[in-house]
Amino acid sequence: MRSERYNVRESEAKWQKAWADAQVFKTPSDDRRPKYYVLEMFPYPSGRIHMGHVRNYAMGDVVARYRRARGYDVLHPMGWDAFGMPAENAAMQNDTHPARWTYANIDTMRAQLQSMGLSLDWSREIATCDPSYYKHQQRLFLDFLRAGLVARRKSKVNWDPVDQTVLANEQVIDGRGWRSGAVVEQRELIQWFFKITDYSDDLLGSLDRLDRWPEKVRLMQRNWIGRSEGLMVRFLIDPATLGALAGEAGIDELEVYTTRPDTLFGAKFMAVAPDHPLAAAAARHDPALATFIEECRRVGTSVAAIETAEKKGFDTGLRAVHPFDPGWRLPVYVANFILMEYGTGAIFGCPAHDQRDLDFVNVYGLGATPVVCPPGVDPATFTVDEVAYDGDGILINSRFLDGMTIDQAKEEVARRLEAVTIGNRPQAKRQVNYKLRDWGISRQRYWGCPIPIIHCESCGVVPVPKRDLPVTLPDDVTFDQPGNPLDRHPTWKHVACPRCGGSARRETDTMDTFVDSSWYFVRFTDPDNDAAPVEPAIANHWLAVDQYIGGIEHAILHLLYSRFFTRAMRKCGLLDLDEPFAGLFTQGMVVHETYRDALGQWVAPSEVRLEADAAGPRRAVLAATGEPVEIGPTEKMSKSKRNTVDPDDIIATYGADTARWFMLSDSPPERDVIWTEAGVQGAYKAMQRLWRLTCDIERVVGPERPAAPAVFGAEARRVRRMAHAALARIEDEIERFRFNVCVATIYELANALSASVGAIESAPVADDLRRAFGEAGDILVQCFAPMMPHLAEECWEALGHKTLVAQSPWPAVDRNLLVSTHVIYVAQVNGKKRGELSIERGADAKEIEKAALGLDGVVRAMDNKPARKVIIVPNRIVNVVV
């Protein structure tokens, strides 16, 4: 007789050791079975794992264990995204070294992850801050450089004044640094760039083929890449208006990019960005304009500034000639709402059909002539004053375009202007534009991968020869002042030029940490390779990642960069792969109620006692003092609001299986899960119930499993049918990432088996039924094994197995059991249920109709009226229409 209570702590330790001893999760490199690569986004070693990690890795582990049972050669690795600012901040605050802080955190978090019982191949563990990793990243940089995918140029950058470093566009959120939250400033610096824009079109077009990605993520990337089709149009400047500028180069014309060439006859003005060369040229002769430009710069690009800023402009005095009318002049303004970074930094303004242009002319009184008339509106009376019209319609007030649709007019304008030649070039050409910018990777920080470049006064920019890699970070650095410790290190940056041997200077910028995470999934396929970043044959075998799982917050940054890296590595001959992640799942967050005490201070859940009040509202008090606590909104777990729960505490109290089970029950994986104490206790009870059920089944089955009988009796058939139906459903739901429905199905099976076993009063039980219970018990345990692996091993052993369930093949569904001889029809009258009838499968329509019309409920509802029509849906429903 077994213990009635499942001892979580003992069992979890025992089975974790058993898995490790048998090396169950180590992925050999010479397996012939079909491969399956499942990966969860690797963590930043911040100190301790949080519930978000638990959820992420619980899901990934379900997939890994399920695929392993289904006979796949599964790769399921783990590593550390280990470079980054927090390590430097910690170094500053605690007088430690970023490396020591990082590796200590890794040790802590590794132990925590191991306590979760994840089926990871720890022999492949990597940390991006290890020279054995970043050495290869430096090689990749040099490969990319040789392939023309790296650029070094002066550019306006987003400068984070708190972190004292540059940020990529993707890392600026609402005008603030994504990490520090500081308002970002604009600075001009020389930066290293990865030329992600070389792949704008490919990165966009390939999204259509990522059919196992969430539509939401594809859409976000599509918008981020921001493709638009338009026309580049050259406007000549009327020489008579040049004034003091006469004779200067490059000011005789103004090129603009437009997606609405159809509205050319609605043009009222031209405008250029304050940074536009034309603005600069004009400002040299006009101090007032120079002052205006200076003002524009000061306002900056923060969200608040943009929202409150009025449309302002400064008339340069220049006049542009309308491309279709040599006598038509357009004033050229410098305007604060034109961005130098997009298009050509210059526009023609059509106020009637662009809100910004309309706001602008309403300040300067330039008027608005509508040139697109909405359907059903009289062109003679159609005017635009406060709200620009950007909808569909027919061209008006536009000479030869009148009567055309917008598309026809765009085509006509493009066709005509392409045919006009000015100074050997056509006046216009069609052009595709993207919002996507090249990826600036230079960071003025210490704790990152050094960029392997040497600056020599005579040779210029010289790549570090591959034989000299890695360029390692110096250990003896100080963090007692802001700025880059590498830059102020006494000796590190002084080196001999590899080309001429003269004195030279190392590049002191390090790479953006997003570079580290853009190829780690490739490195996992061959992590010990010292000769090269990857072995193409091995990488090509394992990649693409079959299932990638992580948070939606990486929808753009990390996923877009990784897609770029895959293409860049392909160009360098390192990979033969289109896309890195064939399947992507973005999980929801873990959220928790927030609590505040009487003073408004945040209170942690562990300090709060919830008091159930029969019907009234829920109340909470401080556990220590009984003082009331206000229950606030349920939000993402965060340290600042103190609404976190430590996974360690949960695992110590309830076990890893409980935490995993709770994460998978109830909430659909893509939605937020609300963490509650009651929910955890529910999961714990479920675990104990499953254990008791297994013991009950084992008692009925007995020590020896009977052989399969020639014929199963009715009850045995019913038990087997329940088990196989649940199994079929669970397979389907796991593959569709519907773990909450899996959990529900497991409960259903457990409830049914429990009732069935409970009904057995005493021995002896017939062999066929014992056999059926044994089989059903096995299926039940194997179904929850991916989710509660420790409990499953304990149950598997209790059921008399000598093997590990982690190494057992997934049971095969016996489809014959799922087909029953009778089906239940729902009988409806006028679409309302009035009864049901059990009838032999395949009965003909007449028979079904007769049976339905004979049901009491149907007769009553028909109220003596004749049936006008009877609709029969095979095996489902019969509807009588009266």
Place this chain on the structure above:
RNA sequence: GCCCCUAUGGCGGAACUGGUAGACGCGUCCGACUCAAAAUCGGAUUCCGCAAGGAGUGCUGGUUCGAUUCCGGCUAGGGGCACCA
């Protein structure tokens, strides 16, 4: 401003491609066991109604024998992008 998603009992959520709305869990109530409690087990639990029955998937209109599911129009909540020409 533009784009997208979501809305089902007290709560989290089920409902295959239009076919029994509310599976499963939490909570609550009743009962059993117990001196008592915890644990466990059994039952009830969308709303109105004693019942028969009726209403019901954010609101509203439509298609259909039949709509949580499809289409149109709203409302609310959430998210992404954002002077992108």
